[in-house]
Amino acid sequence: MEYLDYLFSPRSIAIIGATDKKEKVGYAIFKNIVEGGYKGKIYPVNKRLDYLEGYRVYRSVLDIEDSIDLAIISIPIQYVPELFEQLGRKRVKTAVVISAGGKETGEKGKQIEEAIKERAKKYRIRFLGPNCLGFVNTLIDLNANFGLDKPLKGKTAFISQSGALFTAIMDWALREKIGFSYAVSIGNMADLTFGDIIEYLGKKEEVDTILLYMESLTDPEKFANVSRKISQKKPIIVAKAGRSESGQKAAVSHTGAIAGKDFLYSALFKRCGIVRSDNVLQLFDLTEAFSKQPVPEGNRFVVVTNAGGPGVMAADQFDKWNVKPVSLSEETIERLNKLLPRVWSHNNPVDIIGDAPPERYRKTLEILFEAPEIDGIICILTPQFMTKPYETAVQFYEVSKGKKKPFYPVLLGGEKLEKAKLFLEEHNIPVFETPEEAVDSMFLSYSYTYRKRLVAEDILEKSRGKNYKTVKHIIDKNLNEDNILLTEFETKKILSAYGIPVNDTYNTISVDEAVNVVRNIGFPVVMKINSPDILHKSEAGGVITGIKDIDSVKKSFEKILQNAKKYKPDAKIEGIIVEKQVSGDFELIIGSSFDKLFKQYIMFGMGGTMVEFFKDVSFDFPPLSKVAAKELIASTRIYRLLKSGFRDKKPVEINGLIDILMNVSDLLIDFPQIEELDINPLLAKENKFYAVDGRIKLRRFEGKNTILGGVN
Numbered sequence: 075m076e077y078l079d080y081l082f083s084p085r086s087i088a089i090i091g092a093t094d095k096k097e098k099v100g101y102a103i104f105k106n107i108v109e110g111g112y113k114g115k116i117y118p119v120n121k122r123l124d125y126l127e128g129y130r131v132y133r134s135v136l137d138i139e140d141s142i143d144l145a146i147i148s149i150p151i152q153y154v155p156e157l158f159e160q161l162g163r164k165r166v167k168t169a170v171v172i173s174a175g176g177k178e179t180g181e182k183g184k185q186i187e188e189a190i191k192e193r194a195k196k197y198r199i200r201f202l203g204p205n206c207l208g209f210v211n212t213l214i215d216l217n218a219n220f221g222l223d224k225p226l227k228g229k230t231a232f233i234s235q236s237g238a239l240f241t242a243i244m245d246w247a248l249r250e251k252i253g254f255s256y257a258v259s260i261g262n263m264a265d266l267t268f269g270d271i272i273e274y275l276g277k278k279e280e281v282d283t284i285l286l287y288m289e290s291l292t293d294p295e296k297f298a299n300v301s302r303k304i305s306q307k308k309p310i311i312v313a314k315a316g317r318s319e320s321g322q323k324a325a326v327s328h329t330g331a332i333a334g335k336d337f338l339y340s341a342l343f344k345r346c347g348i349v350r351s352d353n354v355l356q357l358f359d360l361t362e363a364f365s366k367q368p369v370p371e372g373n374r375f376v377v378v379t380n381a382g383g384p385g386v387m388a389a390d391q392f393d394k395w396n397v398k399p400v401s402l403s404e405e406t407i408e409r410l411n412k413l414l415p416r417v418w419s420h421n422n423p424v425d426i427i428g429d430a431p432p433e434r435y436r437k438t439l440e441i442l443f444e445a446p447e448i449d450g451i452i453c454i455l456t457p458q459f460m461t462k463p464y465e466t467a468v469q470f471y472e473v474s475k476g477k478k479k480p481f482y483p484v485l486l487g488g489e490k491l492e493k494a495k496l497f498l499e500e501h502n503i504p505v506f507e508t509p510e511e512a513v514d515s516m517f518l519s520y521s522y523t524y525r526k527r528l529v530a531e532d533i534l535e536k537s538r539g540k541n542y543k544t545v546k547h548i549i550d551k552n553l554n555e556d557n558i559l560l561t562e563f564e565t566k567k568i569l570s571a572y573g574i575p576v577n578d579t580y581n582t583i584s585v586d587e588a589v590n591v592v593r594n595i596g597f598p599v600v601m602k603i604n605s606p607d608i609l610h611k612s613e614a615g616g617v618i619t620g621i622k623d624i625d626s627v628k629k630s631f632e633k634i635l636q637n638a639k640k641y642k643p644d645a646k647i648e649g650i651i652v653e654k655q656v657s658g659d660f661e662l663i664i665g666s667s668f669d670k671l672f673k674q675y676i677m678f679g680m681g682g683t684m685v686e687f688f689k690d691v692s693f694d695f696p697p698l699s700k701v702a703a704k705e706l707i708a709s710t711r712i713y714r715l716l717k718s719g720f721r722d723k724k725p726v727e728i729n730g731l732i733d734i735l736m737n738v739s740d741l742l743i744d745f746p747q748i749e750e751l752d753i754n755p756l757l758a759k760e761n762k763f764y765a766v767d768g769r770i771k772l773r774r775f776e777g778k779n780t781i782l783g784g785v786n
């Protein structure tokens with residue numbers, strides 16, 4: 075028996091705060107458990123009552139003779155810490171703290187929550203909540219919550235951080251006939267977190283899909299570790315609130331947790347093989363899709379339709395996901411030619427014409443199910459004059475039964491399609507209302523396949539170790555001298571020690587020295603200010619490019635000094651940088667920063683001075699494996715240009731870029747003292763890369779700075 079079995083499959087439950095007052099939560103929970111058909115022992119606890127609906131009521135848990143696996147608590151939260159002392163003495167194994175008033179209400183609530191945690195730890199009681207609605211385990215008919223009708227049995231599991239969405243989704247699921255094995259309202263996660271519950275549910279045979287409604291994570295490390303394993307076996311789908319700033323503020327008042335940065339959440343989900351749905355509606359759609367249809371093995375989709383317009387809408391929506399309609403093979407087209415009226419589209423979308431009878435749908439689908447070039451089918455039905463919706467729906471069912479490819483019917487219309495919809499729903503086929511919804515679900519289901527494969531290949535490894543000593547020396551020296559901000563000059567020494575290519579760069583302290591350097595490295599050169607107090611050099615007039623003769627070297631030297639003095643009179647100036655001017659087809663950025671929750675992260679994208687404006691960047695976390703680095707690059711828009719070139723710009727060697735990103739990742743793992751790193755730009759031209767500018771912010775920090783894989 076696993077420890078959390080005591081919680082989710084208890085042999086005995088004490089319901090603390092069970093009451094006869096019908097308007098109270100303690101009544102609703104008691105009632106739900108009793109009426110749900112739970113077969114274990116039920117012990118209501120209430121100081122004031124002797125009997126409750128035929129059950130003997132105990133004054134205290136200590137009076138119960140039996141041993142207790144689970145205590146469900148719905149008394150005012152201020153009494154809960156003291157109650158945990160009793161639970162401890164009674165050796166109760168687990169608890170669900172329904173009571174609200176924890177950290178979501180402010181400082182005082184936070185203290186109470188801490189007190190509960192402390193006692194739980196002392197007595198080794200694992201608990202859900204506080205501020206939650208309880209849970210359901212349909213396998214043993216345990217409806218241990220308030221506010222829910224008994225859900226249908228099924229293989230989906232649901233974990234919700236929001237109580238309101240917990241009830242909303244379970245209610246919707248009843249209507250859509252989606253069954254659950256477990257549904258858990260997780261509340262404030264004072265003890266048990268997403269990671270714990272996913273780990274537990276992931277091992278259960280009776281769970282084949284895990285849905286999450288999330289506002290924030292408190293345990294990204296555990297979450298990541300667990301999800302990366304579980305997602306290999308079963309899909310995890312998350313709807314997360316807080317995409318925008320205001321969304322995050324709302325999340326704070328919801329469960330009191332501080333939502334981290336949303337783009338980091340998205341990056342983490344991807345790295346863990348988790349599919350993110352954009353909104354609750356989509357979560358519903360995906361739940362249906364995953365629970366009723368197979369997952370597409372690839373992204374070659376076909377659209378069948380009896381109307382041109384909706385077919386185009388579907389194709390447009392695929393385009394938003396960067397998915398092109400797959401071309402039908404000659405064989406498939408030939409087979410369709412024999413079947414369809416001459417005017418059929420001869421193409422994907424497969425327009426089988428407005429007069430399509432049920433038979434024509436069926437035969438077309440048979441051919442497409444057999445076509446090896448197709449991974450999934452979207453089938454649109456609009457009610458036209460000759461359409462027989464119900465009979466067509468029956469054919470949909472017959473033809474898709476037991477097939478390995480996903481089949482998503484779209485029934486576009488209202489009244490005329492009701493009977494057909496009902497039939498499909500009753501026969502466990504998802505029904506979509508619009509082509510867009512079907513396409514989004516198809517693509518996101520496929521993205522599970524895609525992400526799962528990424529994670530399978532994404533082996534987390536320790537740093538491959540470069541010139542560790544060189545970098546350590548530079549970092550130690552600077553920290554000893556309290557230099558936190560490293561200039562381009564120092565940064566490039568570090569980068570190059572870790573195999574990140576930089577252009578020849580020299581610091582000069584006189585015009586003569588500058589001229590000498592140029593005689594060595596040759597024209598053209600770039601000259602820049604070297605000052606720890608001026609980090610955005612061009613802003614200070616501290617960068618002059620395209621210097622092609624000795625006279626300009628001399629003039630630029632003086633000019634840059636003057637500009638710097640004007641910009642910041644007291645700036646400490648260490649010299650003037652003279653460096654080789656290199657030419658690049660693309661300006662890229664590689665950066666890193668530290669987030670309290672997610673620790674060190676890495677950014678890649680389109681660089682230059684307008685990074686903030688274009689925001690064509692993507693994020694991930696060290697360590698970067700080869701696949702992770704590749705995916706980080708491929709997630710940006712500029713990737714398409716890098717891959718295929720653009721006008722006179724030749725394609726860039728992506729493998730070279732991958733190697734640089736992995737080197738950056740190694741550097742970050744070896745040196746948690748690097749809090750921030752900015753390589754902007756990294757100039758790229760075919761297989762040549764140069765970090766022509768860089769800066770580093772140091773900190774005094776020892777220990778682990780990554781949430782992935784325990785690599786440092």
Ligand SMILES: Nc1ncnc2c1ncn2[C@@H]1O[C@H](COP(=O)(O)OP(=O)(O)O)[C@@H](O)[C@H]1O
Nearest residue numbers: 600609610611612617654655656754755766767
């Ligand atoms: N060595 C170089 N070769 C070619 N272009 C360069 C070089 N150094 C800088 N540049 C160009 O000048 C811009 C500003 O220089 P940079 O060193 O990045 O200063 P800043 O501190 O303002 O970011 C860069 O974005 C790049 O376009």
Ligand SMILES: [Mg+2]
Nearest residue numbers: 754755767768
């Ligand atoms: Mg720069």
